[in-house]
Amino acid sequence: xxxxxxDLIAHNKRLSLLLFGVMALFLGGLGALFGEYYxxxxxxxxxxxxxxxxxxxxxxxxxxxxxxxxxxAREISHDEAPQLWNVVEELAIASGNPMPRVFIIEDxxxxxxxxxxxxxxxxxxxxxxxxxxxxxxxxxxVMAHExxxxxxxxxxxxxxxxxxxxxxxxxxxxxxxxxFWGGRRRRGNDKGNAVAMVLALVLAVLAPFFATLIxxxxxxxxxxxxxxxxxxxxxxxxxxxSALEKLSTDPAELEGANRGTQHLFIVNxxxxxxxxxxxxxxxxxxxxxxxxxxxxxTIS
Amino acid sequence: xxxxxxxxxxLALALGGVILYNGLVRKRNDVENGWSQIDVQLKRRHDxxxxxxxxxxxxxxxxxxxxxxxxxxxxxxxxxxxxxGRLRSEGALSGAMKSLLMVAEAYPDLKASANFLALQEExxxxxxxxxxARQYYNTAVNRYNTATETFPGNLVAKGFSxxxxxxxxxxDVAERAPGRxxxxxxxxxxxxx
Numbered sequence: 001x002x003x004x005x006x007d008l009i010a011h012n013k014r015l016s017l018l019l020f021g022v023m024a025l026f027l028g029g030l031g032a033l034f035g036e037y038y039x040x041x042x043x044x045x046x047x048x049x050x051x052x053x054x055x056x057x058x059x060x061x062x063x064x065x066x067x068x069x070x071x072x073a074r075e076i077s078h079d080e081a082p083q084l085w086n087v088v089e090e091l092a093i094a095s096g097n098p099m100p101r102v103f104i105i106e107d108x109x110x111x112x113x114x115x116x117x118x119x120x121x122x123x124x125x126x127x128x129x130x131x132x133x134x135x136x137x138x139x140x141x142v143m144a145h146e147x148x149x150x151x152x153x154x155x156x157x158x159x160x161x162x163x164x165x166x167x168x169x170x171x172x173x174x175x176x177x178x179x180f181w182g183g184r185r186r187r188g189n190d191k192g193n194a195v196a197m198v199l200a201l202v203l204a205v206l207a208p209f210f211a212t213l214i215x216x217x218x219x220x221x222x223x224x225x226x227x228x229x230x231x232x233x234x235x236x237x238x239x240x241x242s243a244l245e246k247l248s249t250d251p252a253e254l255e256g257a258n259r260g261t262q263h264l265f266i267v268n269x270x271x272x273x274x275x276x277x278x279x280x281x282x283x284x285x286x287x288x289x290x291x292x293x294x295x296x297x298t299i300s
Numbered sequence: 301x302x303x304x305x306x307x308x309x310x311l312a313l314a315l316g317g318v319i320l321y322n323g324l325v326r327k328r329n330d331v332e333n334g335w336s337q338i339d340v341q342l343k344r345r346h347d348x349x350x351x352x353x354x355x356x357x358x359x360x361x362x363x364x365x366x367x368x369x370x371x372x373x374x375x376x377x378x379x380x381x382x383x384x385g386r387l388r389s390e391g392a393l394s395g396a397m398k399s400l401l402m403v404a405e406a407y408p409d410l411k412a413s414a415n416f417l418a419l420q421e422e423x424x425x426x427x428x429x430x431x432x433a434r435q436y437y438n439t440a441v442n443r444y445n446t447a448t449e450t451f452p453g454n455l456v457a458k459g460f461s462x463x464x465x466x467x468x469x470x471x472d473v474a475e476r477a478p479g480r481x482x483x484x485x486x487x488x489x490x491x492x493x
Contacts, residue, residue, distance in 0.1 A: 082418065086425035093337055094432035096330075136424075235435070 012153035027052040059163035071256040073103035073125040109252035113264040114146040141240030148229035166260035219263035248287040327444040334437030359410035
């Protein structure tokens with residue numbers, strides 16, 4: 001188990017770094033094309049690289065705050081929700097991690113997520129609906145799932161993913177718009193420019209698509225793994241099973257969630273995404289298959 | 301040439317030794333950490349006792365015997381010198397506290413009071429914390445013991461006296477079966493004597 005956990009942590013740290021590399025490469029390329037379009041690719045590249053380093057630093061230090069605030073999460077203390085606080089602290093002890101900050105999202109939907117760049121600067125958030133509808137055992141299952149994400153550094157990768165993929169989608173949008181509206185200002189109209197423009201268009205259309213696809217694919221395995229680790233932490237898969245069953249019957253959509261942050265949550269917060277079979281475009285495995293895998297743990 | 305080879309092999313051995321040694325130190329620190337966490341949580345349990353006794357006393361004055369037993373077990377647990385003794389008295393204390401909670405079944409007013417409900421949550425959480433801390437500690441001890449007893453860690457462990465650590469095993473029936481405590485609290489004390 002120890003070696004396995006160590007591998008997971010190392011894997012997530014590597015992936016986070018790789019994410020930055022790919023991001024810088026992509027932004028650099030986009031910047032160079034953009035620059036070429038306006039006459040000078042070197043300055044475009046430089047601006048893009050400097051920009052991506054700054055953006056990486058911002059997501060590294062402020063990513064969790066950004067995610068928590070777009071999700072309308074509010075930090076609480078022990079006395080505001082003693083049971084939630086206690087459950088989180090119990091699992092911090094079980095996983096050997098420091099106590100994370102605890103947040104509540106005032107929403108009737110049943111959901112929860114964890115974020116932060118490492119276990120000593122982690123935050124967990126649950127919705128008011130979850131707090132009201134789950135009993136202690138179920139709440140423990142859900143928080144154990146979240147603490148597993150914290151323990152194996154899923155939170156770091158998922159946080160950077162949320163902030164950076166969101167940025168790729170946004171930048172490509174800006175780029176496309178500027179092509180349509182600002183095109184007349186360009187100087188040359190030679191062949192090289194036309195090629196660059198076609199390339200840029202393809203990139204701008206495909207990049208957000210692939211970024212989202214990767215984001216989706218990467219998060220599915222993590223959900224299974226966090227479910228299994230939750231059962232290992234609590235020595236009791238029943239709590240999480242019955243929590244997931246309750247979550248699967250909840251029809252409400254979470255207001256503060258969006259396509260950039262959906263992969264952070266324990267179940268998909270967006271409407272219409274929760275039911276149905278597993279597909280290429282789902283961030284989470286279907287709840288049926290998650291529950292089934294947990295059931296297998298109780299039998300063996 | 302042979303000198304070079306010999307030096308290379310020695311260097312590799314030394315490097316391997318250092319890595320093994322550091323690994324053992326890290327695992328031993330995990331064990332110490334696990335133990336100090338248990339310590340913190342046991343203290344938390346002791347700190348809750350006066351509050352619990354005061355709350356129950358307000359409604360159930362004549363359960364005097366039980367209050368005295370809890371107080372006695374608490375001081376025994378605090379005064380225990382060796383690990384085995386401490387674990388035994390903590391187990392008995394835990395049982396006695398659970399029977400104190402069960403007293404509330406007979407007093408509806410007490411059971412419904414906000415103070416008691418809050419205490420009940422804190423106590424349940426404390427018991428969970430202790431159980432989880434023990435789980436963490438035992439895992440760390442297992443990992444450490446395995447590392448010190450298997451090859452090649454055992455060579456380093458012997459050389460630098462990394463001794464075997466004890467698991468915290470539960471031999472107290474009261475802690476094993478939380479549902480059947482009420483009648484166990486009675487003979488918990490005599491076992492301690």
